[in-house]
Amino acid sequence: MDLIELSDVSFIYPDGTQALTDIDLSVRAGERVAVLGANGAGKSTLFQLFNGLLHPERGIVTVKGRVVEKAYLKEVRRMIGMVFQDPDDQLFSSTVRQEIAYGLLNLRLAGNQLEQTISGALQVVGLPGYENKSPFNLSGGEKKRVALASVLAMRPEVLVLDEPTAALDPLGAAKIIKLLNGINRELGITLVFATHDVDVVPLLAGRVYVMDKGEIKLSGPTAEVFARKDLIRAHNLRLPRVAHLAELLERDGQCRFPSFPLTIGQAKKALLERIAEKEAGTE
Amino acid sequence: MDLIELSDVSFIYPDGTQALTDIDLSVRAGERVAVLGANGAGKSTLFQLFNGLLHPERGIVTVKGRVVEKAYLKEVRRMIGMVFQDPDDQLFSSTVRQEIAYGLLNLRLAGNQLEQTISGALQVVGLPGYENKSPFNLSGGEKKRVALASVLAMRPEVLVLDEPTAALDPLGAAKIIKLLNGINRELGITLVFATHDVDVVPLLAGRVYVMDKGEIKLSGPTAEVFARKDLIRAHNLRLPRVAHLAELLERDGQCRFPSFPLTIGQAKKALLERIAEKEAGTE
Amino acid sequence: MNLAACNRMPSTTYLHRLDGRIKTGVLLAAVVIASVLARWPLVAGTLLVTLALMFTLHLPLKRVLWRMSAPFGVAWLVLLSLIFSTGHTVIGTVNFRHISLTVYREGLTLGFLIMLRILTAVSLAMLLSFSTPMVEILATLRIFKVPGLILDLADMIYRYAFSLEEIAATMRKAQLARGGEGLPWHQRARDIGMVAGNLLIKALDRSVRIYKAMLARGYDEDAKTPPYYTGPVPAKDLLAGVLAGLSLFALLVCNFAAAWKGWS
Amino acid sequence: MHIEDGILPPRAWGFWYGVTILFIIPGIREIKRRVRENLAYKPFLSMTGVAVFVISAMHLPVPVTGSCSHPCGTPLAAIIVGPFATAVISSIVLFFQAIFLGHGGITTIGANDFSMGIVGGISGYLCWKLLRRFDSPLWLAGGIAGFVGDVMTYLTSAFELALSLHGHIPLVRQWMIFFAGYGPTQLPLAIAEAVFTAAVLQVMYNRRPDLLPGITGKRSGKIEKIQMKGA
Numbered sequence A, B: 001m002d003l004i005e006l007s008d009v010s011f012i013y014p015d016g017t018q019a020l021t022d023i024d025l026s027v028r029a030g031e032r033v034a035v036l037g038a039n040g041a042g043k044s045t046l047f048q049l050f051n052g053l054l055h056p057e058r059g060i061v062t063v064k065g066r067v068v069e070k071a072y073l074k075e076v077r078r079m080i081g082m083v084f085q086d087p088d089d090q091l092f093s094s095t096v097r098q099e100i101a102y103g104l105l106n107l108r109l110a111g112n113q114l115e116q117t118i119s120g121a122l123q124v125v126g127l128p129g130y131e132n133k134s135p136f137n138l139s140g141g142e143k144k145r146v147a148l149a150s151v152l153a154m155r156p157e158v159l160v161l162d163e164p165t166a167a168l169d170p171l172g173a174a175k176i177i178k179l180l181n182g183i184n185r186e187l188g189i190t191l192v193f194a195t196h197d198v199d200v201v202p203l204l205a206g207r208v209y210v211m212d213k214g215e216i217k218l219s220g221p222t223a224e225v226f227a228r229k230d231l232i233r234a235h236n237l238r239l240p241r242v243a244h245l246a247e248l249l250e251r252d253g254q255c256r257f258p259s260f261p262l263t264i265g266q267a268k269k270a271l272l273e274r275i276a277e278k279e280a281g282t283e
Numbered sequence C: 001m002n003l004a005a006c007n008r009m010p011s012t013t014y015l016h017r018l019d020g021r022i023k024t025g026v027l028l029a030a031v032v033i034a035s036v037l038a039r040w041p042l043v044a045g046t047l048l049v050t051l052a053l054m055f056t057l058h059l060p061l062k063r064v065l066w067r068m069s070a071p072f073g074v075a076w077l078v079l080l081s082l083i084f085s086t087g088h089t090v091i092g093t094v095n096f097r098h099i100s101l102t103v104y105r106e107g108l109t110l111g112f113l114i115m116l117r118i119l120t121a122v123s124l125a126m127l128l129s130f131s132t133p134m135v136e137i138l139a140t141l142r143i144f145k146v147p148g149l150i151l152d153l154a155d156m157i158y159r160y161a162f163s164l165e166e167i168a169a170t171m172r173k174a175q176l177a178r179g180g181e182g183l184p185w186h187q188r189a190r191d192i193g194m195v196a197g198n199l200l201i202k203a204l205d206r207s208v209r210i211y212k213a214m215l216a217r218g219y220d221e222d223a224k225t226p227p228y229y230t231g232p233v234p235a236k237d238l239l240a241g242v243l244a245g246l247s248l249f250a251l252l253v254c255n256f257a258a259a260w261k262g263w264s
Numbered sequence D: 001m002h003i004e005d006g007i008l009p010p011r012a013w014g015f016w017y018g019v020t021i022l023f024i025i026p027g028i029r030e031i032k033r034r035v036r037e038n039l040a041y042k043p044f045l046s047m048t049g050v051a052v053f054v055i056s057a058m059h060l061p062v063p064v065t066g067s068c069s070h071p072c073g074t075p076l077a078a079i080i081v082g083p084f085a086t087a088v089i090s091s092i093v094l095f096f097q098a099i100f101l102g103h104g105g106i107t108t109i110g111a112n113d114f115s116m117g118i119v120g121g122i123s124g125y126l127c128w129k130l131l132r133r134f135d136s137p138l139w140l141a142g143g144i145a146g147f148v149g150d151v152m153t154y155l156t157s158a159f160e161l162a163l164s165l166h167g168h169i170p171l172v173r174q175w176m177i178f179f180a181g182y183g184p185t186q187l188p189l190a191i192a193e194a195v196f197t198a199a200v201l202q203v204m205y206n207r208r209p210d211l212l213p214g215i216t217g218k219r220s221g222k223i224e225k226i227q228m229k230g231a
């Protein structure tokens, strides 16, 4: 049974914008799924269907096999933790402590347990000692991490992240990626995220959906999706930069890559092999 | 005479945060300058000093040789067009059309010319037909595009862009980069921008400033700045991905790169040369 | 309160295309005139014409009815109190337990007239807001010499209203996503308090940032705001305006020419 | 309770316009002065106006009389931005409510502003000042200001109605009849307004004392140079 499943889902905003059309999508427990797509493709809208912040016009959204509807919402929202695209949208409390406590109080946590959970969550995102700061006076990257902590503290089974690395500086982004991979591996938390930073995808996703104009155009394991270079480009996306480099080398140079490198590590290996081959080949 | 010049400028926020310390910076007419730095380094603060949205605590800001002060503000703001980091802070009209018209009306444009400029600007950012949507009902990336269009339409002499490609999809980002380079080359518009997407910098900047904790730590032509790998990393940044790849190849493989490739084009060329060398070298 | 709804109008109908200066001028004058008319048939006629014009805008009926319902609160109270308090011709009494109230004919007539006037004035205002963008209304008021500072503030209040609406909606969404629903009342009260307090702070902070964006795009404290209207009113629209103005004048003349008693 | 167009005779609404303008003129002067001192004042004032718009648009129907009540928000605004400026922004807010919500009227802006913006604002402000003079806690002063401002607003608009519509009944009796018409919802609303005013002030004071220069004791507090001094 899939954890999240959308079948034939459409969504229209009140002003008449058809944001999603006939979406079929499923996420299994423990997976890491990326959703890619141009601006306005419908990624953020899609995510809000998962936990019933928006309701589909047509089609069915199920979580753990049960349809998401009024009576089930509370449970669903507890299961699915959501980090919004803009951390400013997510933070509404006076202090970081209250921000994180908010969801926990709704889960009826109290006393010692509450305090421990809060400081634990801050520990995980690398912001110990920030309890009494105001979330509004933090830098962009810190806000993002507080938003993540406030969601992580609730121990969701699924983390849905809208652009987790946007607005972060490179080091901050690398840390978040490591953190997310860590909680996926160690806590078994399922990850679903949207991003425009294609280079991040191979580092963080096992499977990819590509959306365009409200429809899912392509899906599959990361390597397979990025092998469809023409389709990727047709949907306003691009290859990871090293893959692009490899493509150019293959076209203009004499290199052959049996499988395209997607990360810098893979590229290094592949290139070293090619170079070694050349040396060997000419002997 | 430099177009924008800051000498020995410091800035402190009312709550006591020392955001900038002893900044010396100058931008010549027609240049393309990037400002890099970690979250909270002070980039956005710096930009707001240029057109007098903030006033330095100490030091002097001059534009075209004249100190930025009350009587000069109007002219300066007309000369310097500014795209803010968060489009939500920039959009305040009830339709996209009115949003773009706002600045143009302040420039006393009217009638046919106004309409043409508006639709031209929307064309350029890839949102034709969005005139009557409310800017609040757009996706994150669409908002950024409208913010860009509203400033681009005013054709200022200097464009100051706080993270121009953040939240844009890859194709959109590539188009904006091309557009910016185009108006720089053809109209001589000066560009100053901040970004976290290091891979974009070599494509769009001739010169780079690196900031950290409110100070300028490093500056110079793009290639020279990125050659200081250790310093770059010390300030929470990273190399462009292909440069990183080259670095790895140099360290682990037998490759030597006389100058580091920063863009995919350069990398391709450099790698093909290396490969050719290898083939030649073993003959 | 959905302000944005007022802006989402198809610019296809005749009224939508009509010059904003004409619409604003005529409709505001009509509101004033409608609220001084003392003969109910004239008011009823104006109301009918207004509703007919509204019909040409192709608005959803539900929204129109909802808006019409707002003023009834005051209207009923006024009608009720007038019936029992004004006039001398007794047309009956109402007995309720030990209280007995006298119903007067003059009060009833006046109450009916006032209700009609309220409806008419509200419909006219509604017609204006559904057919004319705010910028055009404010630009017209500027032509009418309303003080610049007031219009400036009005312009900013209008812009910020959208912003506040958005902030409030996203804050609520953020609470829902973290289980803020179906809570006991004291936690609900806590949520509302939290949103209200922080909303204002967030909104005030954002207001300063938006203001910066306006400054950066040439908003000028001291200079006059640039005229929104640069050309004259198109001849056709001017004609429509003159005709509408004449009808309003005729309405006033009818009202005063006819003999009418008492109330001023 | 806003008075709609068509209820008051021209003489009455003309009179209330006149009275209101007496407060608006110093209001405009005060705003101009403070804008010159601190440019952040204008956006600040406008956002406060939006808050008043939203708060006073939350009307509740009164089941018994069929009337309509709502909180005012003006006591809070008067405490934050000053009573004269409040008179100005609430007149703008009333214009918007008349146009967009069918709530109040164009000809009655004067009358409504007098009850909500001027009497409501000033009475709330005076309560606040008085209580703070005697070192009452912030929440208490704010709460009482909210309560008094709200009740005064309703007394005033009931008076305005009664003055024009008392027929042959004595003015005071008709006034009380109108006021009683709102009683069922007005009392709980006044209490809600009190709680709300107190809570918002307390949160603002705890989190952003720089936004409340007059309250933290420092006359020219940090708002004078908030983020764009002299820009």
Ligand SMILES: Nc1ncnc2c1ncn2[C@@H]1O[C@H](COP(=O)(O)OP(=O)(O)OP(=O)(O)O)[C@@H](O)[C@H]1O
Residues within 6 Å of the ligand: A013, A014, A015, A017, A018, A019, A037, A038, A039, A040, A041, A042, A043, A044, A045, A046, A085, B136, B137, B138, B139, B140, B141, B142, B167
């Ligand atoms: N509140 C809204 N009302 C009306 N239309 C909306 C609203 N929010 C989004 N849209 C529209 O719905 C479509 C999908 O928006 P969505 O935010 O899901 O895109 P996205 O894929 O997240 O884009 P981005 O990459 O820019 O964040 C867009 O065309 C957008 O204009």
Ligand SMILES: Nc1ncnc2c1ncn2[C@@H]1O[C@H](COP(=O)(O)OP(=O)(O)OP(=O)(O)O)[C@@H](O)[C@H]1O
Residues within 6 Å of the ligand: A137, A138, A139, A140, A141, A167, B013, B014, B015, B017, B018, B019, B037, B038, B039, B040, B041, B042, B043, B044, B045, B046, B085, D227
């Ligand atoms: N309005 C403000 N009041 C007080 N402190 C502020 C304010 N805005 C920013 N700061 C602080 O000033 C410092 C510099 O902020 P700034 O926004 O200039 O950084 P930045 O380089 O643009 O960062 P980012 O990459 O995250 O956008 C940060 O420490 C930040 O917390």
Ligand SMILES: [Mg+2]
Residues within 6 Å of the ligand: A043, A044, A045, A085, A162, B139, B140, B141
């Ligand atoms: Mg999105």
Ligand SMILES: [Mg+2]
Residues within 6 Å of the ligand: B043, B044, B045, B085, B162
């Ligand atoms: Mg910034």
